[in-house]
Amino acid sequence: MNGYRSDNFSSRRAWNNNHSTGTRRQMLDMRRQKYFRMDLEDMLEGFKLGDNKTTVAAALLNKMTSRSMEEAFDYLDRIKEGGTIDDEKSGRLKVLLQRYSKWR
Numbered sequence: 001m002n003g004y005r006s007d008n009f010s011s012r013r014a015w016n017n018n019h020s021t022g023t024r025r026q027m028l029d030m031r032r033q034k035y036f037r038m039d040l041e042d043m044l045e046g047f048k049l050g051d052n053k054t055t056v057a058a059a060l061l062n063k064m065t066s067r068s069m070e071e072a073f074d075y076l077d078r079i080k081e082g083g084t085i086d087d088e089k090s091g092r093l094k095v096l097l098q099r100y101s102k103w104r
Contacts, residue, residue, distance in 0.1 A: 028069075069097055
């Protein structure tokens with residue numbers, strides 16, 4: 001069949017099935033990371049958090065890039081309970097996180 005080996009496809013499929021990473025997670029779309037950071041900084045600037053702004057931004061970026069959106073939501077809930085941000089700000093940040101997320 002003109003150089004096509006029928007067993008190529010099945011062996012690739014078997015390799016993918018054996019080397020899957022398990023469950024998929026919703027995480028930051030790395031192609032849009034620069035725009036996410038800019039929008040996050042703009043949003044946090046409007047919240048008037050003071051010194052906590054950089055801490056919140058770094059923690060959210062870290063959780064979205066290395067862990068999952070679910071952990072970022074948990075972090076937002078914890079700082080909301082701590083009184084750093086209110087319900088409305090937490091909701092706006094969650095919408096921002098969802099907008100820049102991707103299943104990986």
